[in-house]
Structure formats: C-alpha cells, structure tokens
Amino acid sequence: xxxxxxxxxxxxxxxxxxxxxxxxxxxxxxxxxxxxxxxxxxxxxxxxxxxxxxxxxxxxxxxxxxxxxxxxxxxxxxxxxxxxxxxxxxxxxxxxxxxxxxxxxxxxxxxxxxxxxxxxxxxxxxxxxxxxxxxxxxxxxxxxxxxxxxxxxxxxxxxxxxxxxxxxxxxxxxxxxxxxxxxxxxxxxx
Numbered sequence: 001x002x003x004x005x006x007x008x009x010x011x012x013x014x015x016x017x018x019x020x021x022x023x024x025x026x027x028x029x030x031x032x033x034x035x036x037x038x039x040x041x042x043x044x045x046x047x048x049x050x051x052x053x054x055x056x057x058x059x060x061x062x063x064x065x066x067x068x069x070x071x072x073x074x075x076x077x078x079x080x081x082x083x084x085x086x087x088x089x090x091x092x093x094x095x096x097x098x099x100x101x102x103x104x105x106x107x108x109x110x111x112x113x114x115x116x117x118x119x120x121x122x123x124x125x126x127x128x129x130x131x132x133x134x135x136x137x138x139x140x141x142x143x144x145x146x147x148x149x150x151x152x153x154x155x156x157x158x159x160x161x162x163x164x165x166x167x168x169x170x171x172x173x174x175x176x177x178x179x180x181x182x183x184x185x186x187x188x189x190x
Contacts (some may be wrong), residue, residue, distance in 0.1 A: 066083060
C-alpha cells in the first residue's frame with residue numbers, strides 16, 4: 001500500500017468525554033498500522049495529542065505543524081515525531097495541506113471548524129482535490145451536516161455541495177475510505 005499523508009483536525013481540549021479520547025487513540029493506532037503519516041497541529045494535548053501519541057508509540061511517522069505562538073505557550077513534545085514551526089495559523093494550514101493527501105475531522109472546537117471548513121472550501125474552489133472526511137462516530141458533526149443541508153435548500157450553498165466532503169459514521173468506515181483513496185492514488189500514479 002502506498003504511503004498516505006493523513007491530516008487530522010481535532011480538539012486540543014482535555015475536557016472531552018473519554019470515548020472521544022479512545023477514538024483518537026484508535027485512530028492514531030490505525031494510522032501507524034497502515035504505515036501512513038499522521039499530519040496534525042503539533043500539540044500534545046486533547047484529541048490531537050492522544051492520536052499523535054498513539055501513532056508515535058506504535059512506530060508511526062508523525063508530523064506536527066505548529067505556529068511559534070502556540071509552541072511558546074504550550075511547548076513541544078518532541079517524543080511525538082517531527083515538528084515544523086511556522087509563523088502563523090494560516091501558514092500552519094497551508095503546510096498541513098501541502099503535507100497531506102487527505103483530511104480527517106474528529107470532534108473539535110472553533111479552530112477545528114475553521115480548518116475543516118477551509119479544506120472543504122479549497123476543494124470546492126479547485127485549490128486542491130483532496131478529500132475532507134468527517135468522522136461522525138458520535139454524531140458530533142450532525143449539526144454541521146444539517147447546516148450544509150439547509151445551506152443547499154436555502155441557496156447559500158450550491159446543489160451538489162456534498163461532493164466536496166465525506167462522512168464516515170465509524171472508524172472502520174473511515175479507514176475503508178482512506179484505503180480506497182490510497183489505492184486510487186496508486187493506480188493514477190502508475
């Protein structure tokens with residue numbers, strides 16, 4: 001199987017329910033097991049830290065991209081793999097997008113929503129054609145998905161907008177989609 005850069009957008013909060021942390025750890029475990037690269041926001045806290053720690057512990061390659069201001073405030077856990085320090089949040093998103101072949105959204109706050117929305121927008125505008133998949137195992141993304149549906153109904157989003165993102169209801173379904181994407185990249189490259 002080809003190497004795949006999987007960019008994870010998710011919460012850095014430590015206050016989420018334990019099942020969310022378990023999901024992030026299982027995600028990191030499976031990224032490592034597949035031999036893929038986990039690209040993430042560089043922090044050691046919350047779901048992002050749990051996923052990165054699990055991937056790194058299992059011998060997976062982890063790339064964290066962090067703005068200097070967050071590195072100064074939160075510190076950098078060098079045990080979580082390679083880190084790139086950038087100047088701004090916008091530069092962070094650009095670096096993460098460049099390093100990734102596909103994007104995944106786990107539960108997160110306004111920063112996660114910003115990242116997910118920007119990758120969907122970039123896809124819609126043709127800036128990239130990299131999939132953005134929302135892992136909706138706990139129904140976390142249901143309000144956003146309803147917003148998208150209402151946006152289409154009310155004409156603020158184009159008909160067919162749903163082709164710019166994917167939804168996986170379970171981790172197994174997500175990894176099926178990631179493997180399909182990796183296979184598609186291999187066949188189009190060869």
